[in-house]
Amino acid sequence: MSTKNDILSNIRRHTGQTYDMPVIEPAAIQYPDAVARFAEVIKSVGGSAIELQEGEDINERIISLYPEAATIASNLPGIRIATINPDEVETPHQLNGTALAVVQGEVGVAENGCVWIPQNVKEKAVYFIAEYLIILLDKNKIVSNMHEAYRKIRFNDNGFGVFISGPSKTADIEQALVVGAHGAKGVVVLLTT
Amino acid sequence: MPHATFGLFVPCYVNALYPEAGVATWRLLEYLGVDADYPTGQTCCGQPMANAGFEREAVPLVKQFHSLFARYDFIITPSASCAVFVKEHLEEMNGRLYEICEYLHDVAKVETLPGKFAHKVSIHNSCHGVRKLRLSSASERMEPHYSKLKKLLYMVEGIEVVEPANADECCGFGGMFSIEEPAVSVCMGHDKLKNHLATGAQYITGADSSCLMHLQGIARREKMPARFIHIAQILAAGL
Amino acid sequence: MNAKHSEAAARFIQNRALEEWHNETLFLVRKKRDSQAITLPEWEQLRQLASQIKMHTITHLDKYLEQFALRAEANGAIVHWAKDAREHNEIIHALLRERQVGKLVKSKSMLTEECHLNPYLISKGIEVVESDLGERILQLMNKPPSHIVMPAIHIKRQEVGKLFEEKLHTEKGNSHPDYLAHAARLHLRNEFLTAAAALTGANFGVAATGDVVVCTNEGNADMGTSFPKLHIVSMGIEKVTPDYQALSVFIRLLARSATGQPATAYTSHYRKPRKGCEMHIILVDNGRSDIIGNPDHIQALKCIRCAACMNTCPVYRRSGGYSYTYFIPGPIGINLGMLKSPGEYAGNVSACSLCYSCNNVCPAQIDLADQIYKWRQQLDSLGKADRTKKLISGGLKYIFTRPGLYNTALRLAPIINKSPRFLIYNNLDAWGKGRELPAFAKESFTQMWKKGKIKQHP
Known part of the structure; x- marks a missing residue:
């Protein structure tokens, strides 16, 4: 406790002129077609956004995208093709080797291709360990910018959430872009209505 | 302002090395109907010492500047960086002290110039000119593109104006920086020159002779075919 | 010690090919930043807001830190306070020792670099594994980072190829970045699965919610924290931000300024420990609270560590990170070094032509060049003037x-x-x-x- 008090009192002792919090209402960008912009940006960051057509079966669509995925992790009720339920693993380590994970996103952001995913599985590892990731997102939940997104995001009891914008990547060797550093090597956002 | 008085401030190195830039500045003012005075006691504004970390050595020079120039309504100079330095150290000079292009563009609002300069010129945007005096938009700032220098140059007949790649990257002069960090300074100047020459321009021009002096030194050493001219000399062509 | 930047820079420039590559590559990153910034008409307004939010937060830091700590603890995290590097390192060591952790996997944290955590833990017998690819390369080479976002920017692919041949048993002579990065993925996957604790830095701590926000492109922070029972967060006290609306301003600026991406691939919010696990947050002062009382340099605390000032700096690009003696190079590093120890780091103050480009790119509008100018005025009285x-x-x-x-x-x-x-x-x-x-x-x-x-x- 004494360190805490020392730090806080040192802060108070040194604080001179104070500044007010600004009103945070920038004239933030609005896209006339946020869905189209979202798809464009996702593409630019190495992912893709695909609209599920009316009447199209989501499972078939996923299989057509990743026909060779042997292990598919998902806890979503509609994903019949799942081979692992990440809610039922005993340790997150058991998710190692997952070829494809299918997860639910809650908010999409047109300006940067981010999708908000509140942890709604037992082990958050599933979002990162799978070789490929499919994020389901209601296209009506795409907003233009991060200010709007931060007003909308919610957590559940797991207390973790992540904005994912495209696949995992690195440019740490000579600034050459390599997709698939530690997380997913590919990200598809499947837009639903 | 028919009865306004004008003092001409010719920075030390322009005075000694590039007096023609001072002459051109005076002629431009004359063209505008101004009979500018030149107080002969002037030496240096103090910038080199201050940028090197010896602002206190510069204080008497700033005072000297004040005692020489305070009596004029307008003070005009052919150096962006000296103009910035004086304005930052003598608040009362704001709105009175102008770099010549700034004066022509913002205050006199010239629309035409009588001269002819049938050459291709590459603009050397100096850091203090761009980021302090705002003679042109800065590439880092998301603002509409403009260049007061370009606009003025295009008033001269026959001219073709270009800019080098990375048009507002520093050339590496930086006053005492050029002495304390010679390797980086020369490297920066070399890169800048390459970009200027790649435009195919016959002349490199700008509002700061100090940058041009540095580039000229490198061009001569490396035997690069570059010619330099202060922008006031082009604008005053034929005057 | 007063090693001179100018001399180290001259040595760097002697390898003209590397200098040119370094210069041009980083300027490309600067241009990528420009092309992202221009997509937002409100860019300059965002910078202004970021600066104002930071000035407000820094001058009400006691309030926000207390609020953050209260929220984080209500969420189930344990908050520690560290006055300096020694306390920071000792807290971490105690956490690891008490839980008999043999291996710690880390994601990138400039703060732990500042505190010299790795050598300290290694001396205590703990295995420390950096998981950011660039950091891992440097750790295997036993070298420090030369850039705070692209730590291995000065290393050529052939050197990485050779290193991996020796350490990870990759194919001889294969230095293709795809191949090497894939080898690192496999190697580090194993480390993630076997480490008993994970350490991350914090890009932001949100006072209103207690969230720790970490931004990465590789997903290494997320992989690291997904398996072990213990997650330790090292967070500088200036990283606290009031709420989500303030955060949204910084998130919009950070990746665009840093690498010219619209966002990092992962922007992770750690609010609670994983079920059955622990999350410890260490709030580190290490000189920051003193800077609040320094009107000439208080703005250094606005820094969000994006490195845009390095990428635009014509001197940094041509002299490389190692020519600066402080572990953070470039314009912000010159200033932070002087704030840390003027006697030790005065040799960096010459590394600036006062071009002011850094002031213009800084997403928080730090007066970087003006501060360097001010340091120069003090060198003589410090006995460090040239x-x-x-x-x-x-x-x-x-x-x-x-x-x-x-x-x-x-x-x-x-x-x-x-x-x-x-x-x-x-x-x-x-x-x-x-x-x-x-x-x-x-x-x-x-x-x-x-x-x-x-x-x-x-």
Whole structure:
């Protein structure tokens, strides 16, 4: 406790002129077609956004995208093709080797291709360990910018959430872009209505 | 302002090395109907010492500047960086002290110039000119593109104006920086020159002779075919 | 120690090919930043807001830190306070020792670099694994980062290839980045699965919610924290931000400024420990609270560590991170080093041509160049001023305050054909290293004026 008090009192002792919090209402960008912009940006960051057509079966669509995925992790009720339920693993380590994970996103952001995913599985590892990731997102939940997104995001009891914008990547060797550093090597956002 | 008085401030190195830039500045003012005075006691504004970390050595020079120039309504100079330095150290000079292009563009609002300069010129945007005096938009700032220098140059007949790649990257002069960090300074100047020459321009021009002096030194050493001219000399062509 | 940036920079430039590559590659990153920034008409407004939010937060830091700590603890995290590097390192070691952790996997944290955590833990027998690819490469090479976002920017692929052959048993002679990055993925996957604790830095701590926000492209922070029972967060006290609306401003600026991406691939919010696991947050002062009381340099605390100032700095690009003696190079590093220990890091202050490009790119509008200018004014009293510059400056003042002498010198200069030493700063060696001296005009402007030549047209 004494360190805490020392730090806080040192802060108070040194604080001179104070500044007010600004009103945070920038004239933030609005896209006339946020869905189209979202798809464009996702593409630019190495992912893709695909609209599920009316009447199209989501499972078939996923299989057509990743026909060779042997292990598919998902806890979503509609994903019949799942081979692992990440809610039922005993340790997150058991998710190692997952070829494809299918997860639910809650908010999409047109300006940067981010999708908000509140942890709604037992082990958050599933979002990162799978070789490929499919994020389901209601296209009506795409907003233009991060200010709007931060007003909308919610957590559940797991207390973790992540904005994912495209696949995992690195440019740490000579600034050459390599997709698939530690997380997913590919990200598809499947837009639903 | 028919009865306004004008003092001409010719920075030390322009005075000694590039007096023609001072002459051109005076002629431009004359063209505008101004009979500018030149107080002969002037030496240096103090910038080199201050940028090197010896602002206190510069204080008497700033005072000297004040005692020489305070009596004029307008003070005009052919150096962006000296103009910035004086304005930052003598608040009362704001709105009175102008770099010549700034004066022509913002205050006199010239629309035409009588001269002819049938050459291709590459603009050397100096850091203090761009980021302090705002003679042109800065590439880092998301603002509409403009260049007061370009606009003025295009008033001269026959001219073709270009800019080098990375048009507002520093050339590496930086006053005492050029002495304390010679390797980086020369490297920066070399890169800048390459970009200027790649435009195919016959002349490199700008509002700061100090940058041009540095580039000229490198061009001569490396035997690069570059010619330099202060922008006031082009604008005053034929005057 | 007062190693000079200028000398180290000269050595870096001797390898002209590497210098050119370094310079051009980083300038490309700067241009990518530009092309992202221009997509947002509100860009300059965001920078202004970021600056204002930071100034507000820094000058109400006690309130926000207490709020953050309260929220985080209500969420189930345990908050520790560390006055300095030693306390920070000891807290971490105690956490690991008490839980008998043998291996710690880390994601990138400049703060732990600042605190020299790795050597400390290694000396205590703990295995420390950096998981950011660039950091891992450097750790295996036993080298420090040369850039805070692209830590291995100075290393060529062939060097990485050789290193991985030796350490990860990759194919001989294969230095393709795809191949090497994939090898690192497999190698580090194993480390993630076997480490008993994970350490991350924090890009932001949100006072209103207690969230720790970590931004990465690789997903290494997320992989690291997904398996072990213990997650330790090292967070500088200036990283706290009031709420989500404030955070949204920084998130919009950070990746665009840093790498020219619209967002990092992962923006992770750690609010609670994983079920059955622990999350410990260490709030580290280490000199930050003193900076609040320094009006000339308080703005250094606005930094969000994006490195845009490095990428735009013409001196950094041509001299490389190792030519600076502080572990953070470039404009912000010059300032942070001086705030840490002026005696030790004064040799970096020359590494600035005062071009002010850094001020313009900084997403938080830090007055970086102005601060460097101010440090220069203090070097003499610190006994760290460059002797040559001091002599020249004194000499310049002597002559410039004596207009008669000055005018005599001007008149004589072309005649005696000797360089006007006071004008070319008296250090002919330094000027002459790559430049010819300027030629003197036959007559100075003053002489022409006195002779009435100016008003008289030829």
